[in-house]
Every structure is written in structure tokens, then in C-alpha cells.
Amino acid sequence: MADIKTNDFYCDFVFSNKVQVKKVKETVNVLAFYHTNPSWTIHIVIVPKKHVASLMYLEDFDLIKEIFRIAKEIIQELKLDEANFKIITNGGSFQDSKHLHFHLVSGEKIK
Numbered sequence: 001m002a003d004i005k006t007n008d009f010y011c012d013f014v015f016s017n018k019v020q021v022k023k024v025k026e027t028v029n030v031l032a033f034y035h036t037n038p039s040w041t042i043h044i045v046i047v048p049k050k051h052v053a054s055l056m057y058l059e060d061f062d063l064i065k066e067i068f069r070i071a072k073e074i075i076q077e078l079k080l081d082e083a084n085f086k087i088i089t090n091g092g093s094f095q096d097s098k099h100l101h102f103h104l105v106s107g108e109k110i111k
């Protein structure tokens with residue numbers, strides 16, 4: 001399988017600065033920001049800066065460590081664990097943007 005790169009909101013808009021996002025946390029390799037079209041009252045996206053089409057294309061699993069470390073820090077800082085939270089990654093037809101990303105959501109579903 002070739003590494004597909006179509007309909008990629010992160011490379012095409014976020015990392016190319018065509019869309020301004022409200023950053024939550026950033027490291028050399030990972031960016032976390034508030035979803036531009038949230039489905040939950042708190043809806044944060046955590047995304048590797050390097051293009052990886054989906055979990056099925058991931059080779060560098062150190063990225064997962066970094067993503068989950070950042071997720072934990074955000075959960076602690078926003079005290080999401082006192083309410084609720086979940087972390088989701090999508091694949092196949094569930095995945096709209098073909099760049100690996102994790103949704104950190106909390107509160108209530110709003111759409």
C-alpha cells in the first residue's frame with residue numbers, strides 16, 4: 001500500500017498555516033489544538049507533525065508515547081478526569097482526514 005495523502009486537513013491546512021488553530025500543547029513532534037468543528041463540549045485533536053496516513057501506516061511508535069503523554073498532561077491540566085474523557089482514533093471509512101490523529105473528548109456530545 002502506498003502512503004496515501006488525500007483529504008488531509010492537517011498537512012494541507014493546519015501545518016501549512018492556512019487555518020489558524022487554538023493550540024493546547026505543542027512539542028517538536030506533536031501538536032494538540034481545539035477542534036475547529038467540535039462534536040463534544042471539549043474536543044481536542046492531537047496530531048503528529050510528520051505525515052502518517054493512519055494508525056495502519058505508523059512505524060515510529062515513539063510517536064504514540066509522545067501523543068499519550070501529551071494527552072495525559074492535557075487531561076490533568078484541564079481536570080478532565082474529574083468529569084470524563086475518551087481518546088479516539090479512526091480508520092477506514094470512519095477516518096475523514098487521512099493523517100493520523102487522536103480525538104481527546106470530554107463533556108457531552110453536541111452533534
Ligand SMILES: [Zn+2]
Nearest residue numbers: 008011051099
Ligand atoms: Zn498529513
